[in-house]
Amino acid sequence: MTTPIAPDSAPATTAPTATPVIMDGPGFGPGAAGGERYRSPLLDGLNPQQREAVEYRGPALLIIAGAGSGKTSVLTRRIASLLETREAWPSQILAITFTNKAAAEMRDRVRAILGQGADGMWISTFHSSCVRILRREAEKAGLTSTFSIYDSADTKVTLKRIIKSLDADTLGFTPGNVSARISKLKNELADVDSYARNANMSDPQEVMFVEIFRQYTSRLRAASALDFDDLIGETVYLFRAFPAVAALYRRRFRHLLVDEYQDTNHAQYALVRELTRPVSRELAEEMEADGVHVRNLRDATGAIPGASLTVVGDSDQSIYAFRGADTRNISEFERDFPGTKVILLEQNYRSTQNILSAANAVIGHNFDRKEKKLWSAGGDGEKIVGYTAYSGHDEAQFVADEIAVLHQAGMAYRDMAVFYRTNAQTRALEEILVRAAVPYRVVGGTKFYERAEIKDALAYLISVANPVDELALRRILNTPKRGIGPATETQLASFAEANQITFRQAMRNAGALGLGPKVTGAILALSTLLDEAALKLDPASPASPAGPANVSELLTFLLDGSTLLAGLRNSRDPQDEARAENIEELVAQTKDFNRENPDSGLVDFLTQVSLVAAADDLDDASGTVSLMTLHTAKGLEYEAVFLTGVEEGLLPHQMSAGEPGGPAEERRLFYVGITRARQRLYLSLAMTRAQFGDINVAMPSRYLQEIPVDLIDWKQSPGMANSRGGTQPRALNARRDGFGGGFGKRDGTPPGLPPAPKPKTEWANRVTGTVRDNGDLTLAAGDRIRHVDFGDGRVNQVTGDGAKRIAHVQFDTAGAKKLLIKIAPIEKL
């Protein structure tokens, strides 16, 4: 386990309200920025476009940065340049990234250039920045400053309760589809009221949805909680409702830089807009009167001009449309921000030309995009390696074997990565990698903070930090078991409801409910525990003579008092052992947190925990192969990349087929995967894949044929169906045997694809001749067969029927295997 990276490990800067920034520092003012041509080492090694991206000054700058074009370097040097020339103080810079990891990396790199001079910048994610602002301005936003942050699981639990209480499941409402719908609305900055105004209220579905949405909103309010989407939306609402508050931040952040701009949704766009608006003369004067220093910022009209905005993005890498990301933010940027300067970075410093040519060819199939061609001066490099496996396991074996070969040749494990479309694909990969003794780690996946026991422990902390959070309270009510069942829970809830008090208050008054003495005692004991914990945080309390308790002391106190940890330790369930260890890991993390953030408290810890992302816990120092989804791979790079499961139904994924723009987004995902590779790229697919218990026949992805043939060296090709331009394509393509059909649906010949390359007979024969012709082959127990790889064997049993007949074969030398008769490379003897 790694320690999560602090979203904002820079020393907490004080609120702009409290510390007016002094604007007349050395070098600030006319003459400092422009003038004589001082050549800073910041520009060393940059190409002319990159240099311009660092040096350009103006209201708005759009950097279209292709994959691997050195955008992080450009962004960090741009920040460093602003600071070094004293055009800006660190506190005037707000840099927004997509993940905490990217934020941490950027801060480190700026710090490497400037040292202490970098302290005080805000470099964080959209979500972290908004939480920081909202906690400061909580009362204005109608929240407590200790508001909870609900993750999608919390949202679903809340919705589930609402749906149940409304019997809305009969109308087809599920927590999943409702949360997706609400999220989509919030991304568009809609709330219940604005939605209800335009809703068709004669439709009972619609009425019900509005009711669910309304209750969800009020429950979150009552719990002083915000969901992920609220973090952005509420900040925008805050700025719009309180121009004076907005003015403080507009005055403060003079330079706004946004990374991965193609992934911003409408709410995030609105936030950027709000932050970069000018401050009117009237407001500026008010601020001046309130003692906020703004004189140096004001222009001739007396207003404070809007902050300068730099965005970096690449619409070809937009892979979050499903989550509301809108590439119009980038394509219409020039119109939104007049006077924009556009700089294109096309030279790639990461990958070989072969890899880039493949990437260009693939992404070229998306229409409505700005033409952009990545190129490299680094030479062609090795060919891309292709491999068609019989099964997911076979594919995993190929990956494991090739990893071994690369490792033998001197490549470190940490320089290799395996990508896949869905998390479910890890199973087969992990099985084989463990057997092959390849050290690996799954990045993302089941996240540490999503484990039930960790959520339990955190719920104790949340209950102390935010006592009105009913969700957290109800989670710990009977964890560990105290004999407080659902019936009692409901009674407490209705008691609270009836008396207009919080759930927490109801717990304190448990004696008034007329419950059994045991249950009442249990509730009161928990209630007392939480009260005592809260006292420990209060500096004025006699319970904390040595000052308020820190997070780890508090957590330890709660774990001891609740016997949560002890209960797991004493359990005879072997799984509880691991759970106890996880909780101890959490305690260790709180200690790390105390050490690294001595001035931060409970709420800061909880915030950090709520906002860690999958890619954040990536530990670069570990000498292991990284396994991750294509989505988490964005922004990363490896010497060798294995892109697995390049099949129809998986990439593009089945679910995306119906969505407008789905296949195009999946293509970008494939493109992102390809462009992560520096030296070696492996594309693999499986002809059959075990899914939901049984085996399905898969077809090669349509994207594969978009890559020019001569770039791929097929160790084992998908067969004649894929031997484009092969000698006998027509007859073979006509065959409907699971593979031929997939490539029949070509919608056009990609440009630059050689019309008739030499057929790759050696593999074409092998695969097509032996693999695909088994349609009519019947096997029975007792038959002897010969397998291309496994040799001779005896059929023990045949199961399944039709296309899914499976032979259970005992091979003489290779052991027992199950083979899909239709496509296995076998012959009857």
Added chain:
DNA sequence: CGTACATCTGTTTTT
């Protein structure tokens, strides 16, 4: 109220 078992789901990507 808690446990054990049976049944029935649903399966994309994530701040």
Added chain:
DNA sequence: CAGATGTACG
């Protein structure tokens, strides 16, 4: 196949 949910019983 596995996780979640529902049911029956102690």
